[in-house]
Amino acid sequence: MTSNSFNSRSTLDVDGQSYQIHRIDAVENSARLPYSLKVLLENLLRNEDGRLVTKDQINALASWDPAAEAASEIQYTPARVLMQDFTGVPCVVDLVAMRDAMTALGGDAKKVNPLIPAELVIDHSVIADVFARSDAFSINADYEFQRNQERYQLLRWAQHSFDDFLVVPPDTGICHQVNLEYLSRVVFTREGPDGTAAYPDTLVGTDSHTPMVNGLGVLGWGVGGIEAEAAMLGQPMSLLIPQVVGLKLTGELPEGTTATDLVLTVAELLRKIRVVGKFVDFFGPGVANVPLATRATLGNMSPEYGSTGALFPIDAETLDYLRLTGRAEHQVKLVEAYAREQGLWHDPEHVPDFSQVVELDLGTVVPSLAGPKRPQDRIPLAAAQGAVRRLLAGDTHEEAIAGGLDDASAESFPASDPVAISTRIERDDPPHNYADEEPAITWPSKPTKIHLGGNSETLDHGSVVIAAITSCTNTSNPTVMLGAALLAKKAVEKGLRSKPWVKTTLAPGSRVVTDYYNRSGLTPYLETLGFNLVGYGCTTCIGNSGPLIPEISEAVNSHDLTVASVLSGNRNFEGRIHGEVKMNFLASPPLVIAYALAGSMHVDLLNDSLGEDTEGNPVYLRDIWPTSAEIKAVVDANLEASMFTKGYADVYHGDENWRSMHIPEGDQFAWDETSTYVQSPPYFDGVGPVPEPIKDISGARVLVNLGDSVTTDHISPAGAIRKDSPAGEYLLSKGVAPADFNSYGSRRGNHHVMIRGTFANVRLRNKLVPGVEGGFTRHLPGTETTSIFDASAAYLAEGTPLVVLAGSDYGSGSSRDWAAKGTLLLGVKAVLATSYERIHRSNLIGMGVLPLQFRDGETAESLGLTGEEVYSIAGLAGTEKLPDEVQVSVESDGGATREITMAVRIDTPAEEAYYRHGGILQYVLRQLLDA
Numbered sequence: 001m002t003s004n005s006f007n008s009r010s011t012l013d014v015d016g017q018s019y020q021i022h023r024i025d026a027v028e029n030s031a032r033l034p035y036s037l038k039v040l041l042e043n044l045l046r047n048e049d050g051r052l053v054t055k056d057q058i059n060a061l062a063s064w065d066p067a068a069e070a071a072s073e074i075q076y077t078p079a080r081v082l083m084q085d086f087t088g089v090p091c092v093v094d095l096v097a098m099r100d101a102m103t104a105l106g107g108d109a110k111k112v113n114p115l116i117p118a119e120l121v122i123d124h125s126v127i128a129d130v131f132a133r134s135d136a137f138s139i140n141a142d143y144e145f146q147r148n149q150e151r152y153q154l155l156r157w158a159q160h161s162f163d164d165f166l167v168v169p170p171d172t173g174i175c176h177q178v179n180l181e182y183l184s185r186v187v188f189t190r191e192g193p194d195g196t197a198a199y200p201d202t203l204v205g206t207d208s209h210t211p212m213v214n215g216l217g218v219l220g221w222g223v224g225g226i227e228a229e230a231a232m233l234g235q236p237m238s239l240l241i242p243q244v245v246g247l248k249l250t251g252e253l254p255e256g257t258t259a260t261d262l263v264l265t266v267a268e269l270l271r272k273i274r275v276v277g278k279f280v281d282f283f284g285p286g287v288a289n290v291p292l293a294t295r296a297t298l299g300n301m302s303p304e305y306g307s308t309g310a311l312f313p314i315d316a317e318t319l320d321y322l323r324l325t326g327r328a329e330h331q332v333k334l335v336e337a338y339a340r341e342q343g344l345w346h347d348p349e350h351v352p353d354f355s356q357v358v359e360l361d362l363g364t365v366v367p368s369l370a371g372p373k374r375p376q377d378r379i380p381l382a383a384a385q386g387a388v389r390r391l392l393a394g395d396t397h398e399e400a401i402a403g404g405l406d407d408a409s410a411e412s413f414p415a416s417d418p419v420a421i422s423t424r425i426e427r428d429d430p431p432h433n434y435a436d437e438e439p440a441i442t443w444p445s446k447p448t449k450i451h452l453g454g455n456s457e458t459l460d461h462g463s464v465v466i467a468a469i470t471s472c473t474n475t476s477n478p479t480v481m482l483g484a485a486l487l488a489k490k491a492v493e494k495g496l497r498s499k500p501w502v503k504t505t506l507a508p509g510s511r512v513v514t515d516y517y518n519r520s521g522l523t524p525y526l527e528t529l530g531f532n533l534v535g536y537g538c539t540t541c542i543g544n545s546g547p548l549i550p551e552i553s554e555a556v557n558s559h560d561l562t563v564a565s566v567l568s569g570n571r572n573f574e575g576r577i578h579g580e581v582k583m584n585f586l587a588s589p590p591l592v593i594a595y596a597l598a599g600s601m602h603v604d605l606l607n608d609s610l611g612e613d614t615e616g617n618p619v620y621l622r623d624i625w626p627t628s629a630e631i632k633a634v635v636d637a638n639l640e641a642s643m644f645t646k647g648y649a650d651v652y653h654g655d656e657n658w659r660s661m662h663i664p665e666g667d668q669f670a671w672d673e674t675s676t677y678v679q680s681p682p683y684f685d686g687v688g689p690v691p692e693p694i695k696d697i698s699g700a701r702v703l704v705n706l707g708d709s710v711t712t713d714h715i716s717p718a719g720a721i722r723k724d725s726p727a728g729e730y731l732l733s734k735g736v737a738p739a740d741f742n743s744y745g746s747r748r749g750n751h752h753v754m755i756r757g758t759f760a761n762v763r764l765r766n767k768l769v770p771g772v773e774g775g776f777t778r779h780l781p782g783t784e785t786t787s788i789f790d791a792s793a794a795y796l797a798e799g800t801p802l803v804v805l806a807g808s809d810y811g812s813g814s815s816r817d818w819a820a821k822g823t824l825l826l827g828v829k830a831v832l833a834t835s836y837e838r839i840h841r842s843n844l845i846g847m848g849v850l851p852l853q854f855r856d857g858e859t860a861e862s863l864g865l866t867g868e869e870v871y872s873i874a875g876l877a878g879t880e881k882l883p884d885e886v887q888v889s890v891e892s893d894g895g896a897t898r899e900i901t902m903a904v905r906i907d908t909p910a911e912e913a914y915y916r917h918g919g920i921l922q923y924v925l926r927q928l929l930d931a
Contacts, residue, residue: 002046002047002048002049003048003049003050003055004048005048005055005058006026006027006045006055006058007026008022008023008024008026008027008045009021009022009023010022010023010026012198012337012338012341014330014333014334014337014338015330015333015334017196017330018195018196019189019195019196019197019198019334019338020192020194020195020196020197020198021197021198021199021338021341021342022042022045022046022199023045023341023342024038024041024042024045024342024343024344025342025343026045027041027045027058027062028062029062030062030343031343032352032353033061033062033064033352033353034244034246034279034281034352034353034354035281035283035311035313035344035346035352036219036244036279036281036309036311037061037064037241037244037279038342038343038344039200039202039219039344040061040074040076040219040239040241041058041061041062042199042200042342043076043077043199043200043202044057044058044061044074044075044076045058046197046199047075047077047236051909052075052236052909052910053074053075053077053236057072057073057074057075060072060074060241061074061241064241064353066243066244066353066354066355067355068243069243071240071241072240072241073238073239073240073241073907073908074238074239074240074241075236075237075238075239075908075910076236076237076238076239077116077231077236077237078116078202078203078204078220078231078237079116079117079188079190079199079200079201079202079203080116080117080118080119080188080201080202080203081114081116081117081118081119081203081204081205081206081228081231081232082118082119082120082121082175082179082183082203082204082205082206082207082210082220083118083119083120083121083175083205083206083207083228084120084121084122084123084124084175084205084206084207084416085120085121085122085123085124085125085148085151085155085170086124086125086745086746086748087206087207087225087228087417087745087748087817088120088155088206088225088228089151089154089155089678089748089749090225090748090749090817090818090821091118091206091225091228091229091232092120092154092155092158092749093154093678093679093680093681093749094229094681094683094921095112095113095114095158095162095229095232096154096158096668096669096680097680097681097683097684098112098684098921098924098925099112099667099668099669100668100680100684101684101687101925102925102928102929103668104684105687105688105689105925105929107928107929109667109668110667111928111929111931112925112928113162113163113164113165114162114163114164114165114232114233115164115232115233115234116164116231116232116234117164117165117166118162118164118165118166118232119165119166119167119168119179119183120155120165120166120167120168120175121167121168121172121173121174121175121178121179122152122155122167122168122169122170122172123168123170123172123173123174123175123178123536123537123538124416124537124538124542124544124745125144125147125148125170125537125544125746126140126141126144126170126171126507126534126535126536126537126539126544127140127143127144127535127539127544127545127546128140128468128503128505128507128534128535128539128540128544128545128546129143129546129547130143130534130546131503131504131505131530131532131534131546132503132504132530132531132532133532134527134532136532136533136534136535137171137532137533137534137535140534140535141170141171141535141655141657142657144170144171144535145170145657145658147740147742147746148170148677148746149661150672150675150676150677150678151677151678151746151749152170152658152661153661153662153663153678154669154678154749155167156169156658156661156663157663157664157669158669159652160663161667161669166652167652168651168652169652169653169654169655169658170537170654170655170657170658171535171536171537171654171655172510172511172536172651172654173508173509173510173511173536174471174472174475174476174509174510174536174537174538175205175207175472176205176207176209176210176212176213176296176300176472176476176509177212177472177475177476177509177510178509178510178648178651179203179205179210179212179213180212180213180215180216180296180476181325181476181510181512181644181648182325182644182648182651184201184213184216184218185201185218185331186200186201186216186217186218186314186318186322186331186335187199187200187201187331187334187335187338187339188200188201188202189334198334198338200218200219200342200344201218202218202219202220203218203219203220204220204221204222204223204227204228204231204237205220205221205222205223205228205418206222206223206224206225206228206417206418207222207416207417207418208222208303208416208417208418209222209300209303209416209472209473209570210222210418211299211300211302211303211307211308211309211310212296212297212299212300212472212473212476213296213299214295214296214299214302214309214310214311214312215292215293215294215295215296215297215298215299215300215312216292216295216296216312216318216321217311217312217313217314217318217339217344219309219311220309221302221308221309221418222303222416222417222418223237223418223816223839224417224418224816224817224819224839224843225816225817225818226816226817226820226821226843226846226847226920227816227839227842227843228817229817229920229921230846230920233920233924234924235910235920235924236910238838238842238908238910238911240838242277242278242279242308243277243278243279243355243356244278244279244280244281244354244355245270245273245275245278245279245280245281245307245354245355245356245357245358246280246281246282246283246351246352246354246356246357246358247266247270247280247281247282247283247310247357247358247359247360248283248284248286248357248358248359248360249282249283249284249285249286249287249289249290249359249360249362250284250285250286250359250360250361250362251286251289251361251362251363251364252286252289252362252363253289253362253363253365254363254365254366255627255628256367256625257365257366257367258367258479258480258483258588258590259291259293259294259297259298259474259477259479259480259588260297260368260473260474260480260568260586260587260588260589260591261365261366261367261368261588262290262294262297262298262362262365263297263298263300263301263473264368264369264370264375264378264586265360265364265365265368265378266298266301266305266360267301267304267305267370267375267376267378267431268370268376268377268378268431269305269358269360270305270306270307270358271304271305271306271376271430271431272430272431273356273358274306275305275306275307276306276307277306277307277308278307278308278355279307279308279309279310279311280302280305280307280309280310280311281310281311281313281352281354282295282298282310282311282312282313283313283346283348283350283351283352284348284359285348286360286361286362287312287313287315287346287348288315288316288317288348289362290312290317290362291317291479292317292318292320292321293321293476293477293478293479294477294479295312295317296476296477297473297474297476297477298310298312299311299312300472300473300476300570301375301473301570303416303418303570304375304376304570304571305376312346313344313345313346314335314336314339314344314345314346315345315346318335319332319335319336322335323641324639324640324641324644325641325644326641326642326644326645326648366380366381366382367380367381367382367588367591368380368381368587369381369384369566369585369586369587369591370572370585370586370587371572371583371584371585371586372388372391372564372572372582372583372584372585373572373573373574373583373584374431374432374572374573375570375571375572375586376431377431377432377434378431378434379434379585380434381591381605381606382606383434384585384601384604384605385601385602385603385604385608386434387434388462388564388583388601388602389443389462389602390443391583392443392444392461392462392562393442393443393444416538416542416571417718417816418816443461443462444461445460445461446460446461446559446561447459447460448460448555448559448561450501450551450552450555451551452500452501452549452551453500455500457499457500457501459501459552459555459556459559459561459563460561460600460602461561461562461563462562462563462564462583462600462601462602463501463561463563463564463599463600463601464499464502464563464564464565464566464595464596464598464599464600464601465501465502465503465548465549465552465556465563465564465565465581466502466503466505466540466545466548466564466565466566466567466577466578466581467498467502467503467504467505467565467566467567467592467593467595467596468503468504468505468506468507468539468540468541468545468565468566468567468568468569468592469481469484469505469506469507469508469531469567469568469589469592469593470505470506470507470538470539470540470541470567470568470569471507471509471538471539471540471541471567471568471569471570472509472538472570473541473568473569473570474568474569474588474589475507475508475509475510475513475568475589476509476510478513478516478635478639479631479632479635480568480588480589480590481508481513481516481517481589482516482517482520482522482631482634482635482638483588483589483590483626483631484526484588484589484590484592484593485517485520485522485523485525485526485634486522486626486630486631486634487590487593487594487624487625487626488522488525488526488528488529488531488593489522489525490623490624490626491525491529491593491597491610491619491624492525492528492529494613494614494619494623494624495611495612495613495614495619496597496610496611496613496619496624497528497529497597497611498529498530498593498596498597498599499596499597499598499599499600501549501551501552501599502530502595502596502599503545503546503548503549503552504529504530504531504532504596505531505532505534505539505540505545505546506526506531506532506533506534507533507534507535507536507537507538507539507540508533508536509536510536510647511536511647512643512644512647514533515643515646515647516638516639516643519638519643520634520637520638522634529593529596529597530596531593531596540565540567540569540577541567541569541570541571541577542571542576543576543577543578545565545577545578545581548578548580548581553580556580556581557580562582562583563580563581563582563583564581564582564583564584564585564601565577565578565581565583565584565585566584566585566587566591566592566595566596567584567585567586567587567592568586568587568588568589568592569586570586572584572585572586583601585601590625590626591605594610594621597610597611598610605621606621606622607620608620610624674734675750676731676734676736676747676750676753677746677747677749677750678749678750679749679750679751679752681751682751682825683919683921683922684921684922684925687918687922687925689926689929690926691916691917691918691922691926692918693877693878694876694877694879694882694915694916695876695877696872696873696874696875696876696877697801697803697829697830697850697871697872697873697876698801698872698873699800699801699870699872700800700801700802700803700829700830700870700871700872700873701780701795701800701801701802701803701870701871702768702780702802702803702804702805702867702868702869702871703759703777703788703791703792703795703802703803703804703826703827703828704759704764704766704768704777704788704804704805704867705766705767705768705804705805705860705865705866705867706764706765706766706767706804706805706806706807706810707765707767707806707807708807708808708809708834709807709808709809709812710764710806710807710810710811711811711812711813712811712812712813712816712819712837712840713761713813714759714761714763714764714813715758715759715761715811715813715819715822715823716757716758716813716816716817716818716819716822717744717753717754717756717757717758717760717818717822718744718745718757718761719743719744719745720741720743720744721741721742721743721744721747721753721757723738723741725756725757725760725775726756726757726760726775726787726789726790727744727753727754727756727757727760728741729756730752730753730756731753744757748818751821751825754818754821754822754825755789755792755822755825755826756789757775757822758788758789758818758819758822758823758825758826759775759788759822759826760774760775760787760788760789761774761775762774766788767805767866767867768780768867768868769785772785775787775788775789776788777791778791779791779794779795780868781868781893788826789826792826792827795827796827800827801827801829802826802827802828802829803828803829803830803831803832803871804823804828804830804831804832804833805832805833805860805865805867806831806832806833806834806860807833807834807859807860807861808833808834808835808859809834809835809836809837810831810833810834810835810836810837810840811836811837811839811840811841811843811844812837812840813837813840816839816840816843817843819840819843820840820843820844820846820847820849821847823844823847823849824847824848824849824919828849829849829850830849830850830851830852830873831844831849831850831851831852832852832853832854832860832871832888832902833851833852833853833854834853834854834858834859834860835853836851836853836905841905842911845906845911845914845915846914846919846920847919847920848914848915848917848918848919848922850873850876850904850906850915851904851905851906852873852886852888852902852903852904852905853902853903853905854900854902854903855901855902855903858900863900865890868892868893869890869891869892869893870890870891871888871889871890871891872888872889872891873886873887873888873889874886874887874888874889875887881912882904882906882912882915882916883904884903884904885901885902885903885904886901886902886904887899887900887901888900888901888902
């Protein structure tokens with residue numbers, strides 16, 4: 001039952017069609033709020049029910065204090081959910097298992113569907129195995145399908161079986177670019193009991209780069225899988241009202257600079273002032289000078305500067321882009337009318353209340369790179385040669401401290417999982433300034449002869465071995481993409497070629513890029529330089545670079561060369577791009593091609609020759625760099641709405657591989673017990689129509705005793721699967737060869753693999769096994785070291801419940817869904833911590849794990865807890881309402897017992913309901929069963 005405490009219900013007429021809206025200005029003083037908070041305010045007004053969304057929450061948002069730290073909690077309901085394949089598969093697996101449970105309880109399986117629209121784009125699996133040849137795309141696509149067919153079969157079945165669930169097949173595009181160019185509505189409409197409702201298009205996505213669509217005026221950010229599942233199942237998400245930083249833009253970009261240069265400048269600027277956990281709103285007169293594709297590029301980098309999102313307001317540029325990308329004219333009119341009516345239209349003269357205002361003159365932006373290990377470490381192109389030589393000479397800056405934002409981002413490999421970092425602790429070093437550094441006089445040189453194609457070449461420290469036009473950040477931007485192609489044309493016409501040791505790849509974010517390349521006649525020039533299409537996916541930016549040229553790989557490894565990649569991506573953490581490449585630089589697509597021509601980071605692109613033309617004259621970058629007017633002419637001549645409408649006309653169709661898959665019939669998925677990618681999870685085993693009474697926890701042992709700042713990347717499986725790990729041993733037992741292990745990310749739909757990788761991070765330090773790093777513990781009261789998974793199995797066989805001891809800020813990081821799921825499946829009933837990262841605490845409750853918190857001033861260490869004791873938790877059983885505190889009985893080996901009072905960190909009625917039901921999935925199942 002909805003409430004209307006502020007009398008906000010109204011109507012909006014557009015082109016003779018009437019829409020139900022909730023007026024933001026019904027709330028007094030709402031005009032002062034930043035654009036992003038107005039969107040949240042409308043969300044609360046529309047969803048007010050007096051129980052989950054209350055009048056008090058609306059008042060808290062209306063009276064938002066810009067200077068205050070985020071404090072008040074609200075319940076937010078996005079319009080839709082966006083997923084990519086790695087992080088989306090577990091959500092689908094859980095829904096499929098819920099249908100099985102519904103059937104087992106005598107209900108109708110078809111009742112289990114996403115309750116808000118959900119869209120999944122398969123884009124994280126293609127690897128650039130083959131490159132620089134005309135058939136690279138088809139071969140890589142075939143490899144992708146062979147590796148991932150088991151996951152794809154599940155997704156294809158879900159596409160047909162679930163309502164309000166759409167799947168974009170592989171080899172179509174990157175989820176954020178498809179979202180920007182096709183899926184986003186800007187103003188969402190949905191039929192309701194009182195007619196058609198219109199409201200801001202909002203979303204959460206299971207990928208950190210969901211904020212790309214912020215450039216279109218659509219509020220969205222990345223979340224973990226459990227939060228995404230909850231949203232899909234109609235549950236509001238808890239959100240602390242954030243601080244909002246206003247980034248005032250003035251001026252316009254100078255000739256010779258690109259959107260990428262602007263993005264790297266903003267990333268450096270915002271990391272300096274620390275915007276972690278905050279919203280960023282762009283405003284000011286310079287906004288009108290920023291094209292929509294550039295706005296999207298800025299929004300997409302928000303995880304790299306740490307903000308939750310980075311939102312542009314709706315204006316004439318928004319409408320022009322909607323028309324360009326083939327949106328219906330009525331939708332465009334609705335967007336304008338709604339934005340103007342609701343105070344969401346950009347007024348460059350209006351300055352909302354902000355927590356902080358930062359100003360950037362676009363005219364100060366210069367051509368730049370960022371690297372070699374962090375996206376915020378911007379290097380002006382003029383200083384790049386000197387910076388690289390100083391780095392090679394050993395003058396390196398310190399990386400972020402262990403457990404920091406950058407580690408969390410890096411460990412989210414291979415999928416771009418959202419990052420959640422506490423705002424209480426400053427974890428990462430500020431950006432390193434390379435601007436005024438002189439080149440090192442000497443740097444270590446190790447010229448290494450290699451033979452390629454019958455020719456002798458020389459490789460050295462600083463050689464570029466990967467040049468990749470990749471990633472959603474830049475490939476959605478026609479200006480930089482066509483700028484790169486024009487540069488390629490001029491280079492080829494001068495007789496220049498890419499150096500033979502450079503692996504050159506082109507992975508656009510959508511098929512529209514290929515269309516405008518072909519239409520403009522520029523594709524042959526790119527291919528002449530080796531930039532053939534390798535796939536539509538994230539590729540290099542998430543580590544799917546594929547192997548280096550074999551001779552290069554051998555030389556790098558045998559001579560320990562520090563070589564480089566240059567990519568048009570957004571993440572360049574050490575080890576992420578390629579295991580053999582130690583330096584990784586983010587750059588615009590034109591600069592990617594320039595460095596492919598140069599073949600080395602030692603070339604000063606502003607002053608050194610890139611090679612000779614056909615007449616033996618030196619060719620400089622300035623000779624082949626296209627002007628803004630040249631780029632605009634090609635964009636205007638070759639980009640039109642029909643390309644988008646045609647390109648997306650069959651977006652859900654897929655290729656022959658996709659369409660020819662055998663899809664089981666029926667409302668329930670036919671699980672394949674032999675699959676090593678997808679298995680039915682055990683969350684609903686033994687679940688009845690009503691929840692079991694809550695029980696006290698007796699005789700529990702500590703599985704792990706952890707210190708402060710343990711991130712979910714320490715807990716959740718991520719990266720490669722080692723042959724000697726429990727997960728590797730499991731796969732070997734199933735007949736999977738190590739070469740086919742793939743990654744934890746690709747196997748997220750198989751809980752047998754994932755629980756074996758939980759708490760298995762090589763850097764984990766468990767106080768029960770001092771001096772040992774990795775996924776090890778003791779099976780108490782024994783003294784021998786064993787794997788955490790093997791200890792868990794032994795405890796489960798004994799019927800011994802488990803707890804985790806932890807320090808402060810427990811659970812910041814990424815890969816959050818399996819951090820909670822794996823904890824539950826290992827047999828953990830409760831976590832006892834000094835403090836929690838908010839979202840991980842919520843996710844633990846969502847999986848039925850009890851979060852307890854030591855009283856202020858107390859820690860496991862100060863209380864003398866070693867983790868070798870036996871723990872019992874009393875005060876839960878028989879309660880109508882969960883208590884605020886419980887008594888924890890701690891029995892030492894000698895038999896002495898003491899009582900510790902701990903706070904129950906179940907903070908909202910919704911969280912209590914989830915915990916009483918054993919988790920959010922069981923709660924929703926019973927709600928659907930009763931409906």
